[in-house]
Amino acid sequence: MKNNLSNIKKAIKYLNNNECVGIPTETVYGLAANAYSDKGTLKIFKLKKRPKKNPLIVHYYNLNDLKKDCLISLKFLKLYKKFCPGPISFVLKLKRNSRISNNVTNNKKNIAVRFPRHQLTRRLLKVLKYPLAAPSANLSRKISPVSKKDVVDEFGKKIKFILDGGRSKIGVESTIVSLINKPKILRLGGIERNKINKFLINKNKKKYKIKNIVVPGQGKIHYSPEIPIRLNIKNPKKYEAFMLIKKRKISKKNFFYLSKKKNLKEAAKNLYKTLRIIKKNKFKSIAVEKIPDIGFGETINDRLIRASK
Numbered sequence: 526m527k528n529n530l531s532n533i534k535k536a537i538k539y540l541n542n543n544e545c546v547g548i549p550t551e552t553v554y555g556l557a558a559n560a561y562s563d564k565g566t567l568k569i570f571k572l573k574k575r576p577k578k579n580p581l582i583v584h585y586y587n588l589n590d591l592k593k594d595c596l597i598s599l600k601f602l603k604l605y606k607k608f609c610p611g612p613i614s615f616v617l618k619l620k621r622n623s624r625i626s627n628n629v630t631n632n633k634k635n636i637a638v639r640f641p642r643h644q645l646t647r648r649l650l651k652v653l654k655y656p657l658a659a660p661s662a663n664l665s666r667k668i669s670p671v672s673k674k675d676v677v678d679e680f681g682k683k684i685k686f687i688l689d690g691g692r693s694k695i696g697v698e699s700t701i702v703s704l705i706n707k708p709k710i711l712r713l714g715g716i717e718r719n720k721i722n723k724f725l726i727n728k729n730k731k732k733y734k735i736k737n738i739v740v741p742g743q744g745k746i747h748y749s750p751e752i753p754i755r756l757n758i759k760n761p762k763k764y765e766a767f768m769l770i771k772k773r774k775i776s777k778k779n780f781f782y783l784s785k786k787k788n789l790k791e792a793a794k795n796l797y798k799t800l801r802i803i804k805k806n807k808f809k810s811i812a813v814e815k816i817p818d819i820g821f822g823e824t825i826n827d828r829l830i831r832a833s834k
């Protein structure tokens with residue numbers, strides 16, 4: 526606890542100086558900077574080698590802080606009350622007098638925001654006088670980090686400080702919901718699609734269907750372990766790493782279990798970690814068992830399909 530306090534103080538010091546800091550969240554680790562600072566946010570793009578046209582998610586402590594920068598609707602409030610703090614991001618309209626740096630939004634009038642649940646980062650956000658812009662703390666297009674060590678793997682000494690909050694509990698990024706015009710899920714993630722849909726669809730008049738479209742930063746190639754991936758495989762080749770979600774009678778050295786009980790939430794949590802381990806073990810290709818396309822399985826398949834391109 527004492528250690529945490531001094532680490533939070535360190536993080537504040539760096540952030541106040543417009544430096545980037547690694548922060549833990551329940552989804553994945555973020556590379557954070559003062560969202561009001563042009564200088565700080567610019568450093569995020571440079572470190573990640575991220576195209577400037579790919580906007581950042583801004584992390585807030587609570588609704589009061591958010592209201593300084595964003596316009597909110599009843600629909601938003603409903604989702605906020607149900608899911609926040611938690612693994613969900615919202616695309617909202619920016620207020621005209623908001624202080625958010627133009628780097629964050631790529632000069633657009635919409636902004637993605639989220640309220641992380643991780644206690645350490647919440648304590649940090651509570652004392653800061655500004656929200657934190659934080660994309661996942663990985664090089665652009667690569668695998669997202671789920672521990673402090675993963676962030677070090679990505680950036681080495683290029684980041685001055687990382688707040689260590691242990692392993693991320695959810696292990697995949699937040700679900701992104703756009704509340705501009707008709708609500709839409711833009712990215713599958715840490716909350717299952719049907720849980721969110723329940724709140725968006727008007728039960729009496731099912732006027733619209735929630736479509737799944739892609740956010741600017743989630744191109745066809747993403748989450749790349751830089752090794753070929755084959756999906757829906759029953760029997761892998763000898764030299765391949767094999768990712769499974771259900772225990773087999775005979776396990777082999779090249780078997781990597783995302784779950785042993787077909788638990789899709791557990792499998793999502795282990796996905797990025799396992800891809801990193803396989804990469805470290807220098808396998809030349811990855812085979813993946815068929816993963817049911819329901820609940821968290823949808824999120825896993827979304828990531829694996831992009832990773833396999």
Ligand code: TXA
Pocket residue numbers: 550552553554555556579580581582614616635636637639659660661662697698699701711740741742743
């Ligand atoms: O769980 C998460 O969301 C993590 C943690 C660190 O909070 N963050 C994260 O950020 O995944 P990032 O930058 O890796 O992914 C954010 C995605 C990008 O694909 C970006 O294009 C999209 O959100 N995005 C950001 N602002 C947007 C906006 N105004 N409209 C639509 N998409 C937006």
Ligand code: MG
Pocket residue numbers: 660661669
């Ligand atoms: Mg990312």
